[in-house]
Amino acid sequence: MSGRFITFEGIDGAGKSTHIDSVARHLRDRGADLVQTREPGGTPLAESLRELFLHRNMDGLTEALLVFAARRDHVRAVIAPALAQGRTVLCDRFTDASFAYQGGGRGMDEAVLTTLEGWVQEGREPDLTFWFDVDPAIAAARRAQAREADRLEQLDLDFFARVRGAYARRAAQAPQRIVRIDAARTIDGVADQIRAELERRGW
Ligand SMILES: Nc1ncnc2c1ncn2[C@@H]1O[C@H](COP(=O)(O)OP(=O)(O)OP(=O)(O)O)[C@@H](O)[C@H]1O
Numbered sequence: 001m002s003g004r005f006i007t008f009e010g011i012d013g014a015g016k017s018t019h020i021d022s023v024a025r026h027l028r029d030r031g032a033d034l035v036q037t038r039e040p041g042g043t044p045l046a047e048s049l050r051e052l053f054l055h056r057n058m059d060g061l062t063e064a065l066l067v068f069a070a071r072r073d074h075v076r077a078v079i080a081p082a083l084a085q086g087r088t089v090l091c092d093r094f095t096d097a098s099f100a101y102q103g104g105g106r107g108m109d110e111a112v113l114t115t116l117e118g119w120v121q122e123g124r125e126p127d128l129t130f131w132f133d134v135d136p137a138i139a140a141a142r143r144a145q146a147r148e149a150d151r152l153e154q155l156d157l158d159f160f161a162r163v164r165g166a167y168a169r170r171a172a173q174a175p176q177r178i179v180r181i182d183a184a185r186t187i188d189g190v191a192d193q194i195r196a197e198l199e200r201r202g203w
């Protein structure tokens, strides 16, 4: 039996990383054999591409080609084998981020992204995606408290408003898969929403 593939999405600083470990604990306590990973990244090659992606200037198409190249290696080497073994994969970002950042944020043609998605994923997509939705100004304030900004995090609020809008459109297109989390709430309030969704699914 194929394992479950769960992804975590949202604008930078929405709070995804804060909650992935507790989702992992919740699922392990219920017997899941887990793989925790992230994008861009998750393999030595994809982590090298991540460093280039986060720190070198490039246009939207180059960004898309890099994240999908990293994804191809990650899917082949980590995600597909784990799912084939019946393991649960928790991934901090996946292809929804490409539609949100390169599509919504950079204005890339979605048809190009859809073609890359088809080549790279060969029909595989997440079973469940938690979309951490928060106002870009709140996310920016959280990031400013937490760390130095990387290349994308230095972009303005309009960029993140476009990214957020693209996530909202993706969620509307896939309401069974993409679950909106109100990430403006307290950390405990966000954790409650996630736990409720996992329990609703009996996971
Ligand atoms: N609900 C919340 N309320 C207040 N602060 C929060 C909340 N969730 C997370 N934070 C804080 O905001 C900062 C960013 O959180 P986190 O790193 O989890 O975001 P992220 O979505 O993973 O960001 P990125 O995608 O850029 O890595 C951290 O300092 C975290 O402690």
Ligand SMILES: Cc1cn([C@H]2C[C@H](O)[C@@H](COP(=O)(O)O)O2)c(=O)[nH]c1=O
Pocket (backbone or CB within 6 Å): 012, 038, 039, 040, 063, 067, 092, 093, 094, 095, 097, 098, 099, 101, 102, 152, 153
């Ligand atoms: C997968 C993916 C990611 N991005 C962007 C989104 C973030 O700004 C960074 C990753 O950093 P994080 O700390 O892991 O959130 O990369 C993107 O633009 N396109 C993608 O497909």
